[in-house]
Amino acid sequence: MSSISGILAAxxxxxxxxxxxxxSALRAHVRRQLDAGIHGIFALGTNGEFYAQPPTERAEAARIVIDEVAGAVPVVIGAGGPTTKETVAIAKNAAAAGADALSIITPYFAAASQDEITAHFRTVAASVDVPVIVYNIPARAGNAVAPATLEKLAEVENITGVKDSSGNFDTILQYLERTDRKTFDVISGNDSLILWTLLAGGAGGISGIANIYPQTMASIYDLFVAGDSEAARAAQDSIRPIRNCLALGNPNxxxxxxxxxxxxxxxxxxxxFNALSAEAKSQVEATVAADLERGLA
Known part of the structure; x- marks a missing residue:
């Protein structure tokens, strides 16, 4: 597999x-996504709380997800770590488990230069024989993949895409400008930018909101591909209320x-990272109830 497209549920x-x-709950959640028509599964990313899990548990979760999907859609496994050595070990394990692609976050906590970031991704990519997707999320990781750096990384044979969760649409545009859209996938990691990324020539989105409304999120891509831009825009706009709720606490x-x-x-x-105030919980619950009334699914 050299291409990822559509909406992948994070x-x-x-x-x-x-x-x-x-x-059992993980298997049920994977099945829920597949039944809703999602185009791929992205496990053990930020929404998957990879940062809060030891390597053995991450490996077990990856095995469960890959087994449950059983080839129905592509499975991307988050395999990043703060150091290159640790990341290589996790990546090899996920590849051996049957992942279709690996998402590799930038090194985090300690500041890294662009040269160090480049070397990190090249080393990880060389250690596995499956596609690698660069994961850019500077607000969480503290390090960003500059567009010029991504251009260099896109030349590596099995670095085949980027997930951009910077929230900066210009970063997505620069990524698109510096890579070949026929061979390299630029994917929005921000739910609010999925349709705009598609319109700009990107491949799709990796969606945390799919945990709540998988059918609605999948429809953004399906409607876009079908040429119904008005309905795709309506689906994209429909998630604004729940997106606004992410400011109430830890988004996960x-x-x-x-x-x-x-x-x-x-x-x-x-x-x-698990405390929401009673007021925040009530607001989230009211938003979900209103969303369901509006037809989100």
Whole structure:
């Protein structure tokens, strides 16, 4: 597989109240996405709380997801770490488990130069024989992949795409300008920019909101491909209320609480990133109820 397109669900990892991974809930959540028509599964990314899981648990979650999908759609596994050595180990494990592609976040916490970032991705890509997707999320990682750096990385045979979660649409445009759209996929990691990325020539989006409304998110791409730009715009605009709720706390916690309000049984986020005020919970629940009334699904 050399291309990723459409809407990939950035699935949350279900935990119980004691913060144990719940295999049955993870399988059910994957099946929920597939039944809704999602075009791919992106597991163990930011929404999947990879940063809060030890390598053994990440490996187990990856195995479960890949097994449940069973080839129905592409599976991208988040395989990043703060150091190159750790990332290579995680990447090899995910590739061996059967991932169709790997998402590799920039090194994080410590500042990294563009040369160091380039070397990191080249080394990881050389260690596996599956496609690698660069994950740019500077607000969380503290390091950004400059457009000129991405242009260099796109020349590596198995670095085949980028997920941009910077929230800066100009970054997406520069990525598109500096890469070959026929061989390199530029994917929005920001739900609000999916349609605009498609219109600019991007390949699709990796969506956290799909945890709550998978059918609605998948429809943005389906309607766009069908040429119904008005309906695609309506679907894109329809997620604004729940997107506004992300400011109420840790976005992963908000997404899980919203999905749980739909009865999806994803459990809590891991402490300490799991506290929402009673007021915030009420606002999220009211937003979900109103969204469902409006037809989001």
């Amino acid at each position: 699935i949350a990892t279900p935990f119980d109240e004691d913060e144990n991974l719940v295999e 916690t908000v997404v899980k609480h919203a999905a749980n309000a739909r009865g999806f049984g994803l459990g809590p986020a891991r402490a300490p």
